[in-house]
Amino acid sequence: xxxxxxxxxxxxxxxxxxxxxxxxxxxxxxxxxxxxxxxxxxxxxxxxxxxxxxxxxxxxxxxxxxxxxxxxxxxxxxxxxxxxxxxxxxxxxxxxxxxxxxxxxxxxxxxxxxxxxxxxxxxxxxxxxxxxxxxxxxxxxxxxxxxxxxxxxxxxxxxxxxxxxxxxxxxxxxxxxxxxxxxxxxxxxxxxxxxxxxxxxxxxxxxxxxxxxxxxxxxxxxxxxxxxxxxxxxxxxxxxxxxxxxxxxxxxxxxxxxxxxxxxxxxxxxxxxxxxxxxxxx
Ligand code: 5RP
Numbered sequence: 284x285x286x287x288x289x290x291x292x293x294x295x296x297x298x299x300x301x302x303x304x305x306x307x308x309x310x311x312x313x314x315x316x317x318x319x320x321x322x323x324x325x326x327x328x329x330x331x332x333x334x335x336x337x338x339x340x341x342x343x344x345x346x347x348x349x350x351x352x353x354x355x356x357x358x359x360x361x362x363x364x365x366x367x368x369x370x371x372x373x374x375x376x377x378x379x380x381x382x383x384x385x386x387x388x389x390x391x392x393x394x395x396x397x398x399x400x401x402x403x404x405x406x407x408x409x410x411x412x413x414x415x416x417x418x419x420x421x422x423x424x425x426x427x428x429x430x431x432x433x434x435x436x437x438x439x440x441x442x443x444x445x446x447x448x449x450x451x452x453x454x455x456x457x458x459x460x461x462x463x464x465x466x467x468x469x470x471x472x473x474x475x476x477x478x479x480x481x482x483x484x485x486x487x488x489x490x491x492x493x494x495x496x497x498x499x500x501x502x503x504x505x506x507x508x509x510x511x512x513x514x515x516x517x518x519x520x521x522x523x524x525x526x527x528x529x530x531x532x533x534x535x536x537x538x539x540x541x542x543x544x545x546x547x548x549x550x551x552x553x554x555x556x557x558x559x560x561x562x563x564x565x
Contacts, residue, residue, distance in 0.1 A: 332517045
């Protein structure tokens with residue numbers, strides 16, 4: 284792997300081999316998703332806690348502070364909308380030249396294995412990887428799941444392996460029963476997709492299970508920014524991903540940080556380092 288590409292990937296996947304990516308790209312086909320109506324306001328307090336931010340180009344330009352040190356994984360596929368019967372009809376929406384101008388650490392594109400546009404989306408991935416190799420930009424393949432498609436280990440292993448074989452440098456996919464098989468048969472780092480909003484305790488359990496079964500981290504959106512206390516939630520997710528916290532410890536941390544933000548309790552500790560102290564007490 285070329286040095287520049289390795290360097291960019293190491294900004295997203297931290298030295299412990301893990302990452303907590305914050306997905307805020309929903310608007311590219313969903314429009315103003317709940318929690319992202321004013322994307323800038325939502326992103327601002329979360330940005331420094333995320334290991335990487337995944338927006339589409341418009342939100343990046345308009346709603347993310349350009350002085351940020353948080354690496355950007357730019358969504359570069361689209362062309363569909365929630366109004367489409369079949370969401371698989373995606374093309375590449377950002378040139379590599381503009382992605383470089385935006386100083387991104389990586390680019391992300393969805394593939395739709397088993398859909399009517401399977402071939403087009405897989406060739407888009409291959410093309411993007413060629414461009415990425417040329418300029419040293421890593422590519423994240425997102426295994427999008429159409430409404431009628433399954434989410435079992437057999438299907439997701441197929442998608443992840445195809446993405447890796449076509450050259451994706453890392454892959455994003457859903458959690459499923461037998462997730463360890465999906466991880467084992469994918470030769471590049473795999474991050475778990477968050478999916479629809481769950482109660483906080485369940486989202487933390489899901490994160491824990493994915494990490495325990497070999498995921499390199501998460502790329503989570505709604506389960507963070509739609510949480511009752513989003514900043515507390517991202518710190519709780521990080522505690523599992525980077526600090527080996529159990530779901531119980533992470534939930535206690537979430538509740539304690541939430542109480543601080545709501546001003547209900549006297550702050551026990553402040554900031555991210557404090558999260559570690561909190562965890563060590565359990
Ligand atoms: C769909 C996507 C999203 O647009 C987004 O990143 C999903 O995030 P979440 O499901 O965690 O809200 O990648 O494939």
